Amino acid sequence: MGSFVELSGVGKTYQEPHGRTVIVENFDLNIAKGECVSLLGHEGCGKSTILTMVAGLTAITDGGILVDGHGVEGPGADRRVLFSSPGLLPWMTVFDNVMLSVHQSHRDASGAQCEAIVDDYVRQLGLSEVRSQKAMSLTLAAQQRVGLARALALNPKMLLLDEPFELLDPSSRMDLQTVLLDLHARHSLTTLMITRDIEEALLLSDRVVLMTDGPKATVGKIFDVPFERPRVRADVLSHPRYGDLQQQITAFLDEESRTHAA
Template sequence: MNEFVEIFNLGKTYDTTNGPAVIVQQFNLKMAQGEYVCVLGHSGCGKSTVLTMVAGLNSITTGGVVIANREIDGPGPDRGVVFQSPCLMPWMTAIDNVLLGVDQVYPHAKKSERHDIAAYYLSLVGLGSSLHSRAADLSQGMQQRVGIARAFALRPKMLLLDEPFGMLDSLTRMELQEILLEILVKDQVTTMMITHDVDEALFMSDRVVMMTNGPRARVGKIFEVPFDRPRVRTEVLEHPDYYDLRGDMIGFLEEQDHKKLVADAAKREHAKASEEQQMASVG
């Protein structure tokens, strides 16, 4: 594989009143240029922590991230980020929200050129007729389209998506998934997406990285997704490998559930034994 992104021994530890809390430990992943990888796991396992470290928005405790032969040391325009909530300036128009980033990344371009870049990507996400609508007047799905257009307009080397469709209804979610894939196929942007949706991961990605439960979460298993691109949803669902892959991924998640139940039961037994020992010593 032609390595474009290398995440090596990535770890995150927070200091707490009860001592260090290790959220992610020794997370390792290599990605090829233009590859789409979904990171999937249970809520709270550290998926978003990994993404924010790769984005440079969260300090790295151990390990590092190399993108296009450069180790990152903070946020930068080489990485476009789309969160579950698009974080727009509500009083500004759709195109002005996109231009916030474009003006920073292309300060020496003509004003008309920057405008054309912003308008082009808004058109790609289906907002060509809403360039001058205020963000506050747009629906949630339309606001997320603005967020996606803003990220692509920076022409980043890597796109980072943190459950970008999580707050949308199912029809809007499916439509935006397909729009996003069309742009990604066209621009060949290396992409990491966080999700907890098995079907979304299978439809969108080239590989699915399954994370173990936290604390000390890491890569537990990686699934290769064999479906051809460009993808048609009905063809993906009819692929002979689809339900086997889906079942294996759900099986991994259920195994993590079982391990958590066992660990929680052991903690309760330990706490009970400690309490009984303490009472006995007092008596």
């Protein structure tokens, strides 16, 4: 399977009063079309820096990034980012928030066609009962569902998730993970996700990329996730390989902590 996203020798350096600070260096990663890859590592290892460079929100100091054969030189409609805060227009309804994205991605569609598209995404995200409510009145979990609906409605080539469920309570987080599994089954959208949760990474991803601790962070180890799709949480957690993968990832992160402390 060919590479849809290519990160080659990617690095990020900041010039500060005391000198140069290298956040990430020599970062190489290829992502296939339709693949979900998680970046996992300790706080401050540069996970979000990688994601924002792919998004075009942070300038690349070294190396280069290609998405579908095109170099990343800034933000683009082909990549959609969802952070832990969904960034909705709070005074607008769920329907109108999603309609903003539909108007951007379906400029030639009629009003009726746009409404049908919005209703489809609202239905897919389980938001039909709150479609007329203002975003500010929703729970954070429901707001993140709206954020996902808006992201999908833009028809991006790639979805970038920067710890999107970090602020949710455990129950809501599990619900949204299930939603994301369902969306992947429906759309097979190429996804790069940042997380610090091993269970989340193994549940949602096709590969888990472990980063070394910073400064000068890079790819430390990559694990292929063997669980077949479509996935059910209970099946993943009871899979014979799950415990072994969890232990190997934990061991790597523990070793990074010891090395960094030394």
